[in-house]
Amino acid sequence: MSVSSTEREGEGKPRFSTTALAEVEAIYARYPPEHRRSALLPILHLAQREFGGWLSHEALAYVAELTDIPPVRVGEVATFYTMYNLKPVGRYHVQVCTNISCWLCGSDAVAQALQEKLQLQWGETSADGRFTLSEVECLGACVNAPALQINDDYHEELTPEKVTEIMDRLP
């Protein structure tokens, strides 16, 4: 998560850092001018990184203003995709795929091992803010199912023993 997230003094409104604004321009450069609105997804991803790993109402309003896209459209996109977090998450966001390939390869046992190890149910965050445990749809790693994602890292071909080791190794 970025430490460069900014809030305007006294107003509490999220604002991109200068670095992030430069990144927005770099994102826009990938799209033809007539398809500029398609940059919304990577800009939301950038906002999530900038604003502490999640998108508040204020952050969504800022992105709408920045991109000149109606707030309702920004909200529709942000609520459709599970990779956008609409409430705060822990330092480690553990996202476990339980979709068909992972389920057939044992994600139930992996999920149970994780829930016991972290003492969390789906959607919960540990009291110390270290872990959030989420159940997600296909992570696109079906060939090496079962899979999970911790922040930006993928872990595949999981077993209950392997996920326990992964959790123990986290700093």
Ligand code: FES
């Ligand atoms: S079904 Fe789990 S990664 Fe595709």
